[in-house]
Amino acid sequence: MIGLDTTMDTTAHDGTIKERPPTPTPRLTLSGISKSFPGVRALHNVSLSLYPGQVTALIGENGAGKSTLVKIMTGIYQPDCGEIGIDGQATALPSAHAAFGHGITAIHQETVLFDDLSVAENIFLGHAPRTRFGTIDWRTMRNNAREVLETMRAGHIDADARLKDLGIANKHLVAVARAMSIDARIVIMDEPTAALSMKEIEELFLLIEFLKSDGKAVLFISHKFDEIYRIADRYTVFRDGEMVGEGLLKDTGQNEIVRMMVGRNVDHIFPQREPKIGAPVLSVSGLSHPTEFDDIGFELRKGEILGFYGLVGAGRSEVMQAIAGITRTSRGAISLDGKTIAPKSAADSIEAGIVYVPEERGKQGVVIGLPIFQNVSLPSLARTSKSGMLKLAEEFSLARSYTERLDLRASSLSQDVGTLSGGNQQKVVIAKWLATTPKVIILDEPTKGIDIGSKAAVHGFMAELVAQGLSVIMVSSELPEILGMSDRVVVMREGRIAATYDNKGLDAETLVRTAAGIAA
Amino acid sequence: MKNFLKYREIWLLAGIVVLIGLISTRFPGFADPANLRQVFNDTSILMILALGQMVVILTRSIDLSMASNLCFTGMVVAMLNAAHPAIPIPVLIVIALAVGLVLGAINGFLVWRLNIPSIVVTLGTLTIYRGATFVVSGGAWVNADQMSPDFINFQRAAFLGLPVLSWIAIIVIALFFLVMTRTALGRSIYAIGVNPTASVYAGIDVGRTKFIVFCISGMIGGLAGYLWISRYVIASVEVANGYELNIIAACVIGGISIAGGIGSVGGAVLGALFLGIISNALPVINISPFWQMAISGSAIILAVVLNARGERRQGRIILRKAEAA
Ligand SMILES: Nc1ncnc2c1ncn2[C@@H]1O[C@H](COP(=O)(O)OP(=O)(O)OP(=O)(O)O)[C@@H](O)[C@H]1O
Ligand SMILES: [Mg+2]
Numbered sequence: 001m002i003g004l005d006t007t008m009d010t011t012a013h014d015g016t017i018k019e020r021p022p023t024p025t026p027r028l029t030l031s032g033i034s035k036s037f038p039g040v041r042a043l044h045n046v047s048l049s050l051y052p053g054q055v056t057a058l059i060g061e062n063g064a065g066k067s068t069l070v071k072i073m074t075g076i077y078q079p080d081c082g083e084i085g086i087d088g089q090a091t092a093l094p095s096a097h098a099a100f101g102h103g104i105t106a107i108h109q110e111t112v113l114f115d116d117l118s119v120a121e122n123i124f125l126g127h128a129p130r131t132r133f134g135t136i137d138w139r140t141m142r143n144n145a146r147e148v149l150e151t152m153r154a155g156h157i158d159a160d161a162r163l164k165d166l167g168i169a170n171k172h173l174v175a176v177a178r179a180m181s182i183d184a185r186i187v188i189m190d191e192p193t194a195a196l197s198m199k200e201i202e203e204l205f206l207l208i209e210f211l212k213s214d215g216k217a218v219l220f221i222s223h224k225f226d227e228i229y230r231i232a233d234r235y236t237v238f239r240d241g242e243m244v245g246e247g248l249l250k251d252t253g254q255n256e257i258v259r260m261m262v263g264r265n266v267d268h269i270f271p272q273r274e275p276k277i278g279a280p281v282l283s284v285s286g287l288s289h290p291t292e293f294d295d296i297g298f299e300l301r302k303g304e305i306l307g308f309y310g311l312v313g314a315g316r317s318e319v320m321q322a323i324a325g326i327t328r329t330s331r332g333a334i335s336l337d338g339k340t341i342a343p344k345s346a347a348d349s350i351e352a353g354i355v356y357v358p359e360e361r362g363k364q365g366v367v368i369g370l371p372i373f374q375n376v377s378l379p380s381l382a383r384t385s386k387s388g389m390l391k392l393a394e395e396f397s398l399a400r401s402y403t404e405r406l407d408l409r410a411s412s413l414s415q416d417v418g419t420l421s422g423g424n425q426q427k428v429v430i431a432k433w434l435a436t437t438p439k440v441i442i443l444d445e446p447t448k449g450i451d452i453g454s455k456a457a458v459h460g461f462m463a464e465l466v467a468q469g470l471s472v473i474m475v476s477s478e479l480p481e482i483l484g485m486s487d488r489v490v491v492m493r494e495g496r497i498a499a500t501y502d503n504k505g506l507d508a509e510t511l512v513r514t515a516a517g518i519a520a
Numbered sequence: 521m522k523n524f525l526k527y528r529e530i531w532l533l534a535g536i537v538v539l540i541g542l543i544s545t546r547f548p549g550f551a552d553p554a555n556l557r558q559v560f561n562d563t564s565i566l567m568i569l570a571l572g573q574m575v576v577i578l579t580r581s582i583d584l585s586m587a588s589n590l591c592f593t594g595m596v597v598a599m600l601n602a603a604h605p606a607i608p609i610p611v612l613i614v615i616a617l618a619v620g621l622v623l624g625a626i627n628g629f630l631v632w633r634l635n636i637p638s639i640v641v642t643l644g645t646l647t648i649y650r651g652a653t654f655v656v657s658g659g660a661w662v663n664a665d666q667m668s669p670d671f672i673n674f675q676r677a678a679f680l681g682l683p684v685l686s687w688i689a690i691i692v693i694a695l696f697f698l699v700m701t702r703t704a705l706g707r708s709i710y711a712i713g714v715n716p717t718a719s720v721y722a723g724i725d726v727g728r729t730k731f732i733v734f735c736i737s738g739m740i741g742g743l744a745g746y747l748w749i750s751r752y753v754i755a756s757v758e759v760a761n762g763y764e765l766n767i768i769a770a771c772v773i774g775g776i777s778i779a780g781g782i783g784s785v786g787g788a789v790l791g792a793l794f795l796g797i798i799s800n801a802l803p804v805i806n807i808s809p810f811w812q813m814a815i816s817g818s819a820i821i822l823a824v825v826l827n828a829r830g831e832r833r834q835g836r837i838i839l840r841k842a843e844a845a
């Protein structure tokens with residue numbers, strides 16, 4: 001009877017599992033893992049197995065508990081109950097150091113790196129090569145760093161550069177390099193492609209293929225199904241902290257997985273819009289920066305979504321930060337509604353009606369440590385206060401209305417944003433700037449890390465905003481998003497505008513070629 | 521109720537109650553309301569100063585020049601009073617606030633415009649302001665007999681059962697509470713301390729806000745200057761020498777994180793009270809100054825350890841305050 005019970009257990013979930021996949025011995029098994037935070041049950045009785053030479057995709061909505069599990073596997077969190085086995089041996093991972101010792105390495109969703117250290121130091125922090133005297137062997141460290149970067153085809157990153165001088169994608173590559181620098185047996189990647197454009201994603205995939213052929217067990221977390229189907233062999237689906245299905249990807253269709261994950265059918269079609277495009281709202285001409293971009297000129301019209309595409313590092317974010325008053329320009333003019341503006345700070349441009357929703361959520365977006373409602377109201381304090389005094393009720397209603405629109409999953413608006421899942425933090429960031437009721441909103445990678453259902457909500461909201469006469473600039477590295485949402489697309493390459501296209505019959509290939517500078 | 525116990529201030533308050541209880545066993549009558557009122561009055565100046573320091577520390581800065589500012593401003597108002605006894609005290613207080621404001625603005629300007637770390641700036645002005653006191657006074661003292669009776673008695677006058685000094689402290693505490701919990705400025709101060717980069721993106725002028733907090737701490741230093749001089753009735757270059765460390769200690773004991781972003785008005789006030797009780801009451805019960813120092817020092821370390829643990833387990837305390845508000 002008991003034996004029967006356990007088999008029932010693994011197959012009972014909605015009948016989603018057709019067969020037990022043929023199983024080599026798993027490298028890592030988690031079983032019956034539960035983890036609660038005050039007021040939240042993040043994981044309940046979940047299990048997961050990782051196999052050598054295979055990639056397992058972990059799939060689930062924002063807040064499903066994926067990152068929490070990653071933190072348990074890397075010894076950062078301790079599970080409330082459950083078992084962890086490595087090569088069939090029951091083990092405990094009481095600290096990050098212990099996980100390290102078992103050859104478990106992870107690229108976390110919110111990268112934890114040190115801005116003021118060099119690339120090499122970041123890669124080898126905690127396991128730097130030593131000299132005979134026990135001091136750090138700087139030369140070997142630098143050489144090893146170069147080697148690791150080289151094998152990842154990221155040789156363009158200077159091992160001696162300060163981390164803070166790198167763009168976000170390169171920082172990400174450094175995080176990958178850090179994971180690679182350890183002789184790992186189990187590699188975990190929590191949304192590693194979120195900040196990368198196609199070219200870098202391809203390189204990352206080559207790397208994953210290499211890891212696979214090298215016999216490593218890989219866990220891959222992503223919200224993008226095309227990636228999952230390309231790179232992964234197996235899948236495990238979480239919903240609301242429970243394991244709802246697992247199996248081989250080749251036997252399972254995307255719709256089926258989405259149904260497991262959301263509990264209903266979602267087909268992500270981009271919203272049908274009938275764009276009513278009016279007069280130019282924002283025009284930029286000859287905008288230049290000493291080192292980042294040159295001679296940028298474009299026009300954004302009322303009710304328009306203008307997509308900005310390019311490879312990572314093409315200077316898109318830098319241009320947007322200049323328009324938003326965060327960085328200074330050396331030349332050029334910006335005018336809004338026909339009036340020239342020269343924003344000297346983000347406050348100036350917010351005042352004028354231009355807001356920039358930054359890309360680096362953790363650093364530039366959320367104020368971790370403040371509750372959700374205070375995060376949302378932060379750029380709108382002038383509006384939620386009266387003669388200098390804050391109106392808490394208004395702050396709350398502002399926060400409530402915008403976060404509800406974006407389908408935020410939180411137990412209360414007074415919760416610290418730091419306790420939200422990555423995707424839900426992103427929703428808070430978008431809500432925060434939308435709440436300033438701008439004329440022009442610049443979204444930098446708006447759906448980064450957002451699950452399929454919520455992505456549709458964000459896109460729907462964007463469509464609604466432009467229908468109301470707002471104008472949107474959308475910087476995105478995701479081609480489907482660019483093609484599905486934009487009215488026109490500006491392509492940037494190496495700090496300059498390479499081309500501007502009307503999004504009529506535009507195809508992905510043209511964009512990629514223009515972005516990479518390859519003639520058709 | 522469980523939430524209630526999460527407030528760090530509650531634990532500090534409990535610590536103070538225990539301390540008072542312990543002292544009462546040696547010194548009956550210490551816990552009498554009349555005596556407690558006295559303790560509050562004795563600690564008023566430190567409480568005010570700790571609040572001024574708190575807003576600075578919240579923005580990840582520090583003001584080491586507060587005690588020197590106090591000394592300089594105290595000297596200026598004392599000399600003014602000696603030379604022109606007719607100037608009414610409220611006017612002198614406004615002058616003290618203004619002089620303090622100027623000194624604070626100098627700090628703030630250097631931090632804001634020249635981007636010099638505040639610890640460096642105020643380490644410099646710590647010496648400069650004390651030196652300036654020597655320059656304006658020529659090294660001379662202003663004694664009690666040179667001060668007008670009004671100058672000395674203003675803060676001692678009783679009003680509704682409390683000395684004016686206590687009322688001034690109460691008003692300052694109330695004002696800080698209002699600013700920190702209910703105004704955009706207070707919110708910006710916390711946001712800057714927690715995440716300066718995100719604050720810039722949210723349109724908060726970080727430099728200007730830092731300038732404002734130094735102006736606040738300067739004004740507080742000036743106000744405390746008048747209160748200190750008229751309380752101890754002597755103005756000299758030596759006044760409050762080294763007192764900046766007491767102010768910072770009060771903040772740390774009160775749970776204000778030196779890393780910025782965490783801390784509350786209640787915490788600063790209780791931290792000052794705790795320190796005030798130790799330094800005012802222990803001598804009375806014949807505890808040697810060395811033991812006093814050891815006790816204050818242990819309290820600081822204990823506070824830091826408890827706060828660090830508290831932060832790790834339950835997030836930041838101020839947030840729950842805002843939630844309750
Ligand atoms: N430190 C914490 N304190 C309280 N709650 C937390 C904490 N960390 C995570 N949670 C909660 O646990 C749940 C799972 O979060 P987790 O980060 O694992 O989600 P996720 O699946 O990685 O989502 P995403 O796709 O958005 O990254 C969420 O409800 C989140 O709010
Ligand atoms: Mg996550």
